[in-house]
Amino acid sequence: MSGPTFFTSRDRIKGRPLVRTGLVLAGRYGTLVGLGILVVWFSIALPLYFPTVDNFVNVLDQCALSAIVAGGLTIVLIAGEFDLSIGQHASLAGVLVARLLISGLPVPAAIVLVLGLGALIGLVNGLIVTQLRVNALITTLGMGTVLVGINYYITGGLPLTLPAGASDYLPTLGLGRFLSIPYPVYYMVVVLVVLWVILNRMAIGEHLQAVGGNVEAARLSGVRVERTKTFAFVCAGLLAATTGVLITAEIGSGQIVAGDSFTLSSFAAVFLGSAVLREGDFHIVGTFVGVLLVAVGFNGLAIMGVASSAMYLFQGLLLIGAVALSTVSRRLGE
């Protein structure tokens, strides 16, 4: 069985029944409990600022972009592969859409072009992994660096300001509200629902799970392994580009490194999500809960005025903790 290489240990968890039960609960409900604790804690510590409707909407808004890119990563991880290029991909998509608008392209055309290019980058990742059989970790690490290079080539290292015409239209897509809820929340919902349907109600979704679960068994069942994996990379690329475009829409300019941090936060969210109700399996609902936990954490810490050094500590430790939780959870499922 070839799952993601994070899981090296296959031995069962032993020990006293109480410890075992505790680990089972942590594996299935750890992320939900963690989320609950954070919410209660911040609500007590920050009664005036944290538990308000406005802040709740704010948290959802912060979730939106992460959830879209993390959704793509979820697909790749389910297929048993990796994509480390998603953050830098989002950054590139952000500056690219700004660059295209500056060169006079209408907004819809620029967006379609950038998303298409995003899918194409995913396709290239997928083809390198499945046809040249380069390890996905290396492929996407290299691809990420290549994308940074293109990013600097386009921008010359300076942020790109949106031109006058587009600077009304594009930001509306990122900042506008419907029923006092920001647009990106709707995009997130649409993306997550579509991904859920693909994974749970379409043949390709079953194939993705089969390929991630046991490549040989999937191949010998007539599943087109290469095509399935490539599809996963295309999803990740398309969604990374989507997030990138939305970043620029929200900020109002093409920032060179605006998307980079999404790689880490997405991995943390997806792994946290694998310990939601299922034993270590990656799934969309879990990813959403994981994204929510990360967003609540950042939101609360930001309101408390924590220094950015602490923010990095939080994020790094969260990623390690998330993978540990996911591994424990998965071992219980063996």
Next chain:
Amino acid sequence: MEVLPGAVHGLVGANGAGKSTLLKIMAGVERPDDGVVLCDGAAVTLTSPRDSRRMGMSFIHQELNLVPKFSALQNMGLEAVRPTRLGLVDSAARSSRAAEVADRLHFDFSLSRPVEKLTVGQRWMVSIGRALMANARLIAMDEPTASLAQRESEALFATIAQLAKEGVAILYVTHRLVEVMSICDYVTVLRDGKVQVEFRSGSYSEGQLIAAITGEAVAAKKTGTIDRAVGEVLLDVRHISRRPRVHDVSFSLHRGEVLGLAGLVGSGRTEIARIVFGADQPEYGVMDLDGKRYAPGSTYAAVRRGVSLVPEERRSEGLLLRQDITFNINLPSWELAQGKMWPHLLNLGKARERARDVCERLRVKASSSSTPVRTLSGGNQQKIVIGKWLARASKVFVLDEPTRGVDVATRAEIFRVIRGLADSGMGVMVISSELEELGMCDRVLVVVEGRVIGELRGPDMNEATILNVIYRELAKSTSLPPIDARA
């Protein structure tokens, strides 16, 4: 049950009878709800594999937990050798101990050879050597001959007899009753988690043993095959080669026919099956299916042309163990469970129904179609691997070792299914190393060193004749039979 020093003790039982659980308790992997394990007359608590190893018990599983890249020497030293005071491996002590053990077991290979380059039989020797280096007084072996060729099995039996003579207790778990009858001093039969009966060597018959295992009388031998009328040629294979395992193989498979492929382990039968299934491409040669050219570039293409394969290793090649029965049964045919609406959403109710149908047809014992397959017994898992192809309309059905590690009753059911598939007009190819099983085929091809060297029919399809054909061929060639070098 009691295991005595210097005795070979057989442990038999159908799948799910409790053999594995018993072994796990002894190995300290699982704990008994009730009862105790006595060692040298004193009750011991085994809470970890370490405890059990300290008691001098050693377990060799079918998969042989060896490190492929390590040499035989390194593997043998894994458990036994204490580091020096500096924490380094005491290689001098290890070498001398290993040489001693190698001598005792009459190793015919160098200790510095990496395990991945050894034959399966030699790997068993390394595993036994490892147990001896850890001063094992009891060695439990799980299905040791399942992937051994005849000659290697015989060498293993000799070693077992020798160890017993030296006072080591052997616990021998197997489905092969012939072996139990010939090498075991005692046999314990388990059924439904209970000790059914214990026989002493020489005090029982094969019929009694089978009756004890199954709880009912199963006909021990099939008698005479009827010559069946078979249809026109379905699959025509001409001169396919894929070195080093397949050389210029030609044969045809008819509608309604069960075609057996007989041969020793590593003779190239699995490789032929993989070519037919599109998992590997032949270097030369062509195939026709249903009168049309058949050159599958992938398993996907093969499946779309109506070819199915039940692979040799059900756990690693046939199943997604974490997924449930519905998922596994529908895996090759999810698109058939699609609704009519764009964008082809799956009808999960239909998928579950298909899984239930298949389970019923194959009499799979499981509480529901959402049971994860990892919790099923080996025989039931095998039925799932076969069952996943029943949901599709197939023309050619290839089964590679369909009865390996499966109990007597399930075996009979698998034969029934195979015959049923052929009767419905499919062409079925069966690979089996249990040569007496091939008596149920209409025709048997004998494969030696990647070549089809003969064809047997009717009463000739028995173990003695097949072995005779194989060994006569092997006597002709000077080289030894190719050995299965896969892990």
